[in-house]
Amino acid sequence: APAAVPGQRCGVIAIVGKPNVGKSTLLNALVGQKISITSRKAQTTRHRITGIRTREQTQFIFVDTPGFQTRHATALNKSLNKTVMGAIGDVDLILFVVEAGSFTLADAKVLSLFKPGIPTLLVANKLDMVHRRAEIAPWLKSMQERHPFAEFVPMSAKNKGDIERLFGICAKYLPEQAWWYAEDELTDRSEKFLASETVREKLFRFTGDELPYTSTVVIDKFEEEASKQHKRLVKIAATIVVERDNHKMMVIGDKGERLKRIGTEARQELEKLMDAKVFLELWVKVRSGWADDEARVRSFGYE
Ligand code: GDP
Ligand code: K
Ligand code: MG
Secondary structure (H helix, E strand, C coil): CCCCCCCCEEEEEEEECCCCCCHHHHHHHHHCCCCCCCCCCCCCCCCCEEEEEEECCEEEEEEECCCCCCCCCCHHHHHHHHHHHHHHCCCCEEEEEEECCCCCHHHHHHHCCCCCCCCEEEEEECHHHCCCHHHHHHHHHHHHHHCCCCEEEECCCCCHHHHHHHHHHHHCCCCECCCCCCCCCCECCCHHHHHHHHHHHHHHHHHCCCCCCCCEEEEEEEEEECCCCCCCEEEEEEEEEECCHHHHHHHHCHHHHHHHHHHHHHHHHHHHHHCCEEEEEEEEEECCCHHHCHHHHHHCCCC
């Protein structure tokens, strides 16, 4: 580890929990910018993502994890679970995220993976959705009996005050050491990766609940061109991979309207994110059964 710099703290914080409890929303709020895509659909997050935030003397390095999959043992799910295990093995602090007032079998399975010794906070998220606040105190007490949590943080990832409070709580658990990243760095992920994530988010947003989570996005081309008129010019070609012909029709939409909309929104967001002029070309391909085929899962970049 880098030598200590007086006053500086730096450490890794894993954000862990079953699908849809608000992990990605929390990460984005902590980093202050959208790094991880969010959606109402479970299994939106497939990669370990590092978000970085440096505030005053402390550098917080966050890893968002895919929700732990408990139902289907496909190759894709096995790969997702390995990513989660890798993320929590060697961190300074774990934020175990659940929905406030609820603890299901899926939550219990995630919790059972934690090695003893790493301080773990119980983040009881979506507090804004809880109507019977009086029931939270006895629920927290029951949670205390399940696991030796270091602290309880009932909160809402959508509430700025709660996010501020969470920073203060997390800082105490990070070791005194020099920062690993520059003060203004937000992620160690490449722009190419952010491009595929952005297209994937728009894909899920505009197909609603119709499209299965197994659809994915592959970046075929990512080229930066010298340009006099513009600040930067980036040309991107991406393929949306779906499992069936009818899914392909779903993505393309009537007269290609939906695909056009996905492309326009993704391009606009990428232009802001990368501070560049972006050309984005989108394709849709059918590859049936890819989520069950281990070799293919690997070739799409899910290790
Ligand atoms: P993940 O699968 O755990 O990463 O969950 P996401 O961050 O993708 O969030 C799942 C859904 O919960 C999204 O629709 C979010 O907008 C929503 N959500 C996240 N945090 C909160 C919260 O504090 N309150 C409410 N009401 N909704 C939330
Ligand atoms: K989600
Ligand atoms: Mg997520």
